[in-house]
Amino acid sequence: MTAHHPPRRRARLDVDRLLDDPRTHVIVCCGSGGVGKTTTAAAMALRAAERGRKAVVLTIDPARRLAQSMGLAELDNTPRPVRGVDSSQGGGLDAMMLDMKRTFDEVVEAHTTPDRARQILANPFYQALSSSFAGTQEYMAMEKLGQLRQRGQWDLIVVDTPPSRSALDFLDAPERLGSFLDGRLIRLLGGPARAGGKAYRKVFQAGFNVVTGTLTKVLGGDLLRDVQTFVNALDTMFGGFRERADQTYALLKRPETAFVVVAVPEQDALREASYFVDRLSEDAMPLAGLVLNRVHHASGGISEEQAIAGAERLEEAGEHHLTASLLRLHAERLESAARDQRSGDRFVAAHPEVPVTHAAALADDVHDLAGLRQIGDLMATPT
Amino acid sequence: MGDWEGVRLHVVTGKGGTGKTTVASALALALAGGGRKVLLAEVEERQGLAQLFDVAPLTYAERRIAPASGGGEVYGLAIDAREAMYEYLAMFYRLGRAGRALDRVGFVDFATTIAPGLRDVLLTGKTYEAARRKDARGELVYDAVVLDAPPTGRITRFLDVNTSVSSLARVGPIHRQANSITTLVHSPLTAVHVVALLEEMPVQETVDAVAELRAAKIPLGAVIVNQVREAHLAGRERTAARSGKLDRDMIAEGLKAAALPFSNVLVDQLCTEAAGHARRLESERRARQELAALDRPMYTLPRVPGGIDPTAVYEFAETLTEQGAS
Incomplete structure (x- = not known):
C-alpha cells in the first residue's frame, strides 16, 4: 500500500441480493445489546417473505408491541404464521419466540426414555441449569435453529441472537456447555463407574478423592449429589450434547449461512462489532456484512457552523423564533450526522473488506409490519 | 446531603445501549465529591470503565482511576469470576495443591462459567467484601461502592443469588456466603438504580425490572433518564x-x-x-409519564451529540449532584 492510496469505496452490503439468493438458507443477526438486532432480524425476514421466500424468524426477546403485531403473544415455542404479510410473490412468514427451558426439555425428551427424562426434568441441578445458566439461551437458540433447519419447511431461517454479555458468548457457549456435559469433571462427578477402567481408577483414585472431598466442602454434599444423580440419569445422552453442539457449529460454517453483524454508530457497539467480525473471520464463518442502524443523515446545503451562526443572529435580534429553533435543530442533526459518519468511517478503515449498509435513524419506534417494511427499505437502499 | 445517605452499595443497571457504564461512572464521581472515597466495579469483563476514563485496562487489583471534586477519589476494579474463585478458595480453605487439582479437572471453569448462580455469587461476593472492608483502625475503606451491573434482563437473578443458589447448595460455605450477600442486598444499605432512555424498549425493560426488583424485595434507587434531547419546539x-x-x-x-x-x-x-422532532418529543413525553408512574426519584442526563468522553462524565457527575444524587 502506498501512502497516497485513494480513499477506498466502501463495499456495500446488498441486502436484497442476500435475501433473494436461493442458496442463503440461514441468516444469523448478531451484535451487542440495544442495537436493534431483533428489529433487523424481523425486518429482513419480512422483506424476504414479501420477495417470495418461505421464511421463518426466530426471535429471542422482542419488544412487546412488536411481538403482538407479529402474533407472537403465544409462547408455545413453535413457529406460527404472521398475518398481514404480502404473499403475492409466493412467499410467507412464520415467527416464533424462543422458550429456552422448553427447548432444553425437548432435547432431553428426544434423547432418552420417558422414565429417565422424568428423572432428569425433576432434578434440581437440571432445573437450575436449564433456566438460569447464562449460556443456556445461546445453546438453545442454536439447538432450535438446528431443529427448524431439519424440519425443512422453510427455505430461509432468520435468527436473532440472545443479548449476551458479549456478542462472542453466542459462539462459545454451546461449545462450553457441550464440553462440560461431556467432559472430565462430569465424569468424575458421575462417580468412579464413569472414570474409566480399573487401572485408570487406581492411579487417579487419590486425586479423585482430593477433588470430590474439596467439592463436597465447597459446594455442600447436596449439590454434589444432585449433580451426580443428574449425570447418571444423563448416561444415555453423553456424547449427544457434544455431537449436537458440533453439528450446529458445522451448520453455522456452511456457505448456506450468512452472518449479519448489527451495530449502531457508537463506540461501544462498533467495538463489539469489530470483535465479532474478527472472530467470525478467525473461525472462517460466512460473514455477509454489517448493518449499521440509526444512522443520522442531514443535508440542506448549509454547514453546522452556518446553521449555528444563523440561529445566533436571529436570537440576538429577537426575531424569527421558529427559524432560529429549526436552525438549532438542524445544527444538532448535522453534528450527529458528522459523528455517525466518523464512526462508520473508522469501522470501514479497520475492516475494508466487510460490506456495510446503513439504516437511517427513524423518528418513531418500530412496532408493526409497516415499520418493519420501512426498515427493510432503508437497509436495502444504497445511501 | 443527597438522596442516598446511608446507602453503601449502589447497583446500576439498564438495558444494553442505555449508557449504564457512563451513568455508573458519573454516579461514582458524584458520590466521591467532597473528599470521599468510592469504589467503581465492573463485572462483565468488557473493560468499559478503562475505555471511558481512558486509562489502562483494570484488573482484579483495585486502583485509583479518577480524582473527584474536593479531594475525592474513585477507585476502579474489574471483578473476574476466576480470580474471585481463587481468592475464595485461598481465603476459606487455604487451598494450594487441591486448588490446582480442581482447576485441572475443570472445576474452576465449571464454577465460573457453567454452574448456575455460582458465578454470580462469586461476583457479588467480591462486591460484598469491598463494601464492608475495614482498615487497620476499623474504619470502612470505601464510603460507597458503585457496581456497573449486568443489564436489566438479568439483574434480579444476579442480585437475588440466594434464590438460585440455595436451592442447589443447601448447606456449606457457598450457601453461607449467598446468605450474607442476600442480607446486604435486601437491606437499606443497597440501592438499585435503573438507567433508561425515553424509548419504547428501554422504558418497557425498566418497568419490568422495577416490578421484578420490587417482587424480590430488593431496594430500588433512582430511575436515571439518559440521553434526553433538548426540545427545540413547543x-x-x-x-x-x-x-x-x-x-x-x-x-x-x-x-x-x-x-x-x-x-x-x-x-x-x-x-x-x-x-x-415533534413526533419524537411526543413519544418521549409518553415515555416519561410511564417512568414517572414508577414513583422513584428521577434524574435526567442530556444527550451529547458529539459522543461521551471523560469530560462529559465529570459534567454528568455535576448534573447528578445538582439533582440530589449526592
Missing part, C-alpha cells in the same frame, strides 16, 4: 410541525434575516426534521 409550533403545517414563507424570511442562502431543499429539510 406549543403551537410543535403541533404545526407534527402535522406538517409550518409556515414555509415565514421560515424563508427567517433564513433571509439570518443571512443564509435560501433554497427550497433547505426549507423542506428543516420541515421534515421538525416533524420528526
